[in-house]
Amino acid sequence: MEQPGTSQEPLLLGSSGDSLREAFGKSLVTLADRYDNFVVLDADVAGGTGTHHFRRAYPKRFFQFGIAEQNMMAVAAGMAATGLVPFVTTFAVFCLRAYEQARLSVAYAGRNVKIVASHPGLDVGPDGGSAQALEDLAAFRAIPGMVVVSPADPLEVEQATEAILNYNGPVYMRTGRSPVLRVLPADYSFELGKGKIIQDGIDATIVACGVELARALTAADLLARESISARVVNMSTIKPIDDELLAKCALETGCIVTAEDHNIYGGLGSAVAESLVGNHLCPAEMVGIKDRFGESGEPEELAEKYGITADYICKAVKKAITRKQY
Amino acid sequence: MKKLCGCMILFFHMIKVSSCKIRLVFTTNNKKDSELQLMKLACNIRIGCMTAIFHAGSGHPGGALSCADLMAYLWDQEIRFDKNNSEWEGRDRFILSKGHACPALYAAAAEMGVISRSQLITLRKLGSPLQGHPHVKALPWVETSTGSLGQGFSVAVGMAMGLRYQHNDARIYVMLGDGELQEGEVWEGAMCAAHYKLDNLCAVIDYNQMQSDDLNQNIMAVEPLRAKWEAFNWNVxxxxxxDFSEIERAFNLARECYSKPTVIIAHTIKGKGISYMEGSPLWHGSVKLSHDDMVKGLQDLGVNETDIRRYIDGTAWN
Incomplete structure (x- = not known):
């Protein structure tokens, strides 16, 4: 049987990989032996969040809470108080349901709890608007001390899962529902709090996170055909945001476009804008969902309808470039 | 090797037991003395609540006074703790899920020597560790931060699960208000604690029948309480x-119950001990105690004129 995790050769770039949620579930199994202090909490969606892999491999470290997320979140805080490191896992919308527990019992009390949410954004697809969390990054970013992470591909999910385990404090991490492509090179190294330049360019910088990174890379290729050189940054830590890298990109490329599968209010775009205002002003455009709820459809259909495909990123880049002052 | 391990386990167990505060068990001979001692302790907690809230200029006296006797028993007789080491792993955990009653918790802690009595008059003041609702980062021994009803209860369930998972036999005590039972999270937690057979968990409901605006029954009825908890498979x-002998009996029964969590439904009187507060919901919410309120209240608690003046000018504990 094929073993998940680090022992496996990384899939080739661009090949069809696991969904981010499956990558997360397998990462937990890979990490379990080396980190014997973490436990996994689920609210009857282990099949959906990828934690079914962990449940099968480590049943005694897996705790079921039924469909009761508020209790699960605060229980996690209690477990953390006894020295365990709990991973609270459910869908992103249901993390919002337990938001106040995450605020008070987890973050305010300073507990080392990892909240890992699958099914964020339009990427959820057919389940429709009720299930597509477009507000989670904004909501969790607003909690003092909460670190917010949104990895882009299965390799990064594995690295980020270990990194957040090594970080002592509350973290919210987004995975994803749909199968994704491998977009990061095998020598990629995730660092909490750091953005990474995945592809260099001089005319504009596209800053993306999560599933939007693949679209940003496609956009950069499309722009290259029109002789526009776009830099692509994977900003997988949304909070704390990498101010230094953003200032450098603003200085070197003169404009920035953000791309996220999230409401344009409060998520990556806002975080980048806040950073630019405070450090190095430059024209910026935001690609994301324009303050609407989603609906049923396949992720790519929804991305087109709601304006977050590579084409929309290209348009935003061109607009940002025209706004540059020479 | 096996024998050596056994010896070591016994050795560590002895260390643990010897560092515990031994639970006092009443005998027929000293029962009266112990009860008098507890009554005095509860009275001091009530004086502490009144004085702290008076100096703060705001606070919730009704629900603090109603649980003062329970708090006295818990801290004096039931909970194992080391006042010099709030991190001691073998300590029992106490969580005040009805966080607004924290003046009673702070006053009890002052009586136990966990904090100084003089600190009580810093309640709700800038820079004081005595926050308006208990905050674990300000006061590590409060175990968790509360102030949003229902959450402390779930946190207690999590501690019970976490300690059991790590083979730690400490017990977890959590105090809830009756209005708090209207939070859906409480019943999520109740289901969970029974599902996991958490007999290391003991919940206490301060059932004074009143909440912020009015009687429970006029706001949102919580009865039948016993039937509800029994239906959730708790030992009720x-x-x-x-009544200290009833309180003692209840905690003893709770400790002897296996495979079920215990809930003690404690019938209390809101504002107990202060004549003008007793049974009145007017004193639930964050209120300001006037000079006259304070004089009358402390008179009800049997404090003499000289001491009343000292509590009012804040010099009583200097």
């Missing part, structure tokens, strides 16, 4: 929350 004990 119903007592008079101002």
């Amino acid at each position: 004990i119903e007592i008079n929350g101002h």
Whole structure:
């Protein structure tokens, strides 16, 4: 049987990989032996969040809470108080349901709890608007001390899962529902709090996170055909945001476009804008969902309808470039 | 090797037991003395609540006074703790899920020597560790931060699960208000604790029948309480929350119960001990105690004129 995790050769770039949620579930199994202090909490969606892999491999470290997320979140805080490191896992919308527990019992009390949410954004697809969390990054970013992470591909999910385990404090991490492509090179190294330049360019910088990174890379290729050189940054830590890298990109490329599968209010775009205002002003455009709820459809259909495909990123880049002052 | 391990386990167990505060068990001979001692302790807690809230200029006296007797028993007789080491792993955990009643918790801690009595008059003031609702980062021994009803209860369930998972036999005590039972999270937690058979968990309901605006029954009825908890598969004990022999019996029964969590439904009187507050919901919410309120209240608690003046000018504990 094929073993998940680090022992496996990384899939080739661009090949069809696991969904981010499956990558997360397998990462937990890979990490379990080396980190014997973490436990996994689920609210009857282990099949959906990828934690079914962990449940099968480590049943005694897996705790079921039924469909009761508020209790699960605060229980996690209690477990953390006894020295365990709990991973609270459910869908992103249901993390919002337990938001106040995450605020008070987890973050305010300073507990080392990892909240890992699958099914964020339009990427959820057919389940429709009720299930597509477009507000989670904004909501969790607003909690003092909460670190917010949104990895882009299965390799990064594995690295980020270990990194957040090594970080002592509350973290919210987004995975994803749909199968994704491998977009990061095998020598990629995730660092909490750091953005990474995945592809260099001089005319504009596209800053993306999560599933939007693949679209940003496609956009950069499309722009290259029109002789526009776009830099692509994977900003997988949304909070704390990498101010230094953003200032450098603003200085070197003169404009920035953000791309996220999230409401344009409060998520990556806002975080980048806040950073630019405070450090190095430059024209910026935001690609994301324009303050609407989603609906049923396949992720790519929804991305087109709601304006977050590579084409929309290209348009935003061109607009940002025209706004540059020479 | 096996024998050596056994010896070591016994050795560590002895260390643990020897560092515990031994639970005092009443005998027929000293029962009266112990009860008098507890009554005095509860009275001091009530004086502490009144003085702290008076100096703060705001606070919730009604629900603090109703649980003062329970708090006295818990801290003096039931909870194992080391006042010099709030991190001691073998300590029992106490969580005040009805966080607004924290003046009673702070006053009890002052009586136990966990904090100084003089600190009580810093309640709710800038820079004070005595926050308006208990905050674990300000005061590590409060175990968790509360102030949003229902959450402390779930946190207690999590501690019970976490300690059991790590083979730690400490017990977890959590105090809830009756209005708090209207939070859906409480019943999520109740289901969970029974599902996991958490017999290391003991919940206490300060059942004074009143909440912020009015009687429970006029706001949102919580009855039948016993039937609800029994239906959730808990061991239910119903007592008079101002009678120390009943309180003692309840906690003893809770400790002897296996494979079920215990809830003690303690019937109490809101504002207990202060004549003008007793049974009145007017004193639930964050209120300001006037000079006259304070004089009358402390008179009800049997404090003499000289000491009343000292509590009012804040010099009583200097």
